[in-house]
Amino acid sequence: MSEYTTIVFILTASALFLFLLWAAVVSVKEKEKRAAWWFFSGAVVLPLMFLLPLFSESSFLDYFLLSLLAMMMIAGLLLMLPIGNNKNWRHPIPVKRIDERDTMFSRNELVSGSEDYLDYYARNPEKEKSDNIFRSKPGLLARGAVQYNPFHFASADASFDTVAEFKKAVDGPVAKEQVEVNAEQVTGYLKSWSKKLGAVDTGITELKEYHLYSVGGRAERRNKPIVKRHQYALAFTVEMAREMMMTAPASTVIMESAQQYLEAGRIAMQLASFIRKLGYEARAHIDGNYEVVCPLVARDAGLGELGRMGLLMTPKLGPRVRIGVVTTNLPLVVDEPLHDYSFIDFCIQCKKCAHVCPSNAISFEDEQEVDGVKRWQINQELCFNYWSVIGTDCGRCVAVCPFSHPDNTLHNLVRAGIKQSAPLRKVALKLDDLIYGRKPKPASKPEWADMH
Ligand code: SF4
């Protein structure tokens, strides 16, 4: 073996060792035991393989390993090429507005025998039988639910109660004197300030009719047509903590989602109030009081694409976010939507959420025509029936999604590759299954929250 070949093997072994050891340490920090085991094993076995020639006279081994190295480098380079990205793809624009009264949260509010109940099921007789299934179950945050935990359910309820206090002030009086604004400047200010308040990402879109529900379906907004009053919508995301979401469908999940409904609500309230003080109309859209369909607004504001679960898939946190929206007449500069086909292509192949869904609510099929556009839609009845049995909002699909991994260098390297190359998406998916499992088990609750 030449001196040059020896150096190549030592450098390769060192690079592999350092990379895999780093990935293993990151996995330990993420409490991903299975991944840590794979990376540690790789950090031992793969570098050793390239060090074998140092202890052998076999020239066959040298040639074999040099060929293997060459193939690895060629494969790596090929996988980095921008292939299969369908640059002309444009996400579909809804042709029909959603009636909020058809959402499960609205149907859950119907009191049996009431005027609204009779009216709704007179218009939708096919839904009454299936809705009576969730009505026969304990319900969300109920004592008899499978995941009942008095501490966690009370914590979640406390967050929902707090956000409910905001509801009466989502809109309000506008300052009489209008501050003159430069659209670019105030847009930049709003984006920076929303991040300072706790948002992960913020985008702006022109408000379209299809962003709004056609008719309200919750509380005092029930049965009232929703009219477009504003020109712009600002959408932002807040992160749902991974250590809580990975416990899905346990009680700690609804604690977290309620907490982030509250965070998103608080930020939206502050932003809307700020805009009104400048002398422009603004409304915060918060838990239980949305006039807009948040994922659609956030998608058009450039924050992500809609995936197999029908949720917003964001570039850095996948679906592990909650969305807040403020609609306004303040002049703003709009963002370009992503129109990023890589999310759709990945979802077509992945189906991990469908595999773990305990209620079979997520389709294994490709996108289908729904209300005139090609998209995925979950079976909301099956999903909500399951929530009503366990008492939490489940979240298994969100927890296992490969896009939900933490926003750190290791996973962002993979995300960059997934965005760039269709072949790499296939490889990344196989590796994700191998390293994290196709059906990862729910994680234990954080120690501080493990109350019985
Ligand atoms: S789990 Fe897979 S299929 Fe489901 S939303 Fe995430 S990437 Fe798409």
Ligand code: SF4
């Ligand atoms: S929340 Fe649970 S039941 Fe609902 S779609 Fe996701 S995995 Fe299925």
